[in-house]
Amino acid sequence: MESDELRTILNEAGFSPYEADAYISLLETGPSSASELATASAVPRARIYDVLRSLEDEGYVTLYDRDTLTAHPVDPSDALSSLRSTVSRFENAINAIEDRYEAPDELGGEVSVVRRFRTVFDHARTVVSNAENHLQLAATDTQVERLRSALRAAYERGVRIHLSLFVPPEETPPASEELRGISHEVRRRTLPGPFLLLADRQQACYATRGRRTNEYGVLVDDYATAYAFHWYFLTRLREVYDVVHDARSAEAPFTFVEITDCVRGIELALDAGATIRGRVIGRSRADGRRLSLSGEFVAVEYTGTRDETPATLLELAAKATVVFEADDTRYTVGGPGAAIEDIAADRIVVEELSEATDIRPV
Known part of the structure; x- marks a missing residue:
């Protein structure tokens, strides 16, 4: 760093222009008498003594009064503790500002x-x-x-x-x-x-x-x-x-995490008479219990019009339900936020098919 830039930074840190000039000159020349330091710096001889005593009060120099007043720079690790404290406060302030900005x-x-x-x-x-x-x-x-x-x-x-x-x-x-x-x-x-x-x-x-x-x-x-x-x-x-x-499997088991994908995945196979067995994992809407049921998928229900093509996403926007039989009980299955079905499913797994079908997991 150039002396002029260092002098500017010291001024911003609280040094007066004469203090910054005298301190930098002392660091460059080493221990010096007051008159030598006045010559090496831009500090007037009439001001050099007051400037050095001010630097001593701040802990940056040590003065010895022998035949003439002599100044020694204090070890920076000790002398700059106050500057480091100031820098630390600025860094803390910057962090606080950023935290408030991002909060x-x-x-x-x-x-x-x-x-x-x-x-x-x-x-x-x-x-x-x-x-x-x-x-x-x-x-x-x-x-x-x-x-x-x-x-x-x-x-x-x-x-x-x-x-x-x-x-x-x-x-x-x-x-x-x-x-x-x-x-x-x-x-x-x-x-x-x-x-x-x-x-x-x-x-x-x-x-x-x-x-x-x-x-x-x-x-x-x-x-x-x-x-x-x-x-x-x-x-x-x-x-x-x-x-x-x-990366989805082309053969069972197929895993669905979207009820809309499951309805579209198994609808045509059910219409063709396929037997589809698997598991439903989720929670009971009646009491909130976690469930993992094994059984058979028997039907799908949604608000759109049924035809020979899979339901569109728009047709499934209002209602999308899978009907599932397990332990001689028939359940209606919806997605994680099911509002009317018996089970809110996190995952639906198709494990067995009675014949080859075009089911695709999504």
Whole structure:
């Protein structure tokens, strides 16, 4: 660092111009008499004594009065303790400012609005690490890379992961092997959009990106609110795009984490007379008990019109129900937020088929 820059910084730290000049000159020349220091610096001889005594009072120099007044610089590890304390206070102030800037504005309940994308993304990383059953992610390739280790860990512990990956039309999507082990299904999205992560249909991390003045995010830990983001993901970010990576099995067992996917997956097979057996894992809506039932899938119900093609997502938007028989009891099965069915299912597993069918897990 040049002397002029150091002198400016010392001035900002509280040194007077003469004190900064004398102190720098003393550090460069070593122990010096007052008259020598006045010559080496820009401090007038008439002021040098007062300046040195002021530096001594501050703990930066030691003065010896022999034949002439002589100044010795104090070891910086001792002399600069007050400066270090000042720097530390500034750093603490900077951290406090950043914390206040990034702190969410509570809106009540379990919904928060934050000002920065980084806050949303850091929270998303934690949400991925804590997910138990299902992740839905809309992100860019760069964002996926930053989440790769957390996604891989979630994949390895059995979390089902659906990824809507934004890749501009002029670019080539990542090869399937690059996506292996971090997602069960990847759809290539050609239109830009927000960052969105949903976990277990309960938590949502949403953030816009663009000009800094328009940047904001929403953090959700509430099923009813997350449900709106869930349908936004299905309709706007997933349904209309092509699959570019598929890690799902082509043979039973098939696992469904979306009731809409299950209805569309088994409907035509049931219409063709196939016998479909498997498990339903979830909770009883009557008393909240966790359930894991083995039995037979016997029908599907939804509000749309039945024909020879699988139900559309729109037809399943109001109601999507699977009818399941286990232990001589018939149950209606809905998704995690089931409002009218007997069971709110986290997972539905098709284990056996009476004949070859075109069931596809999603």
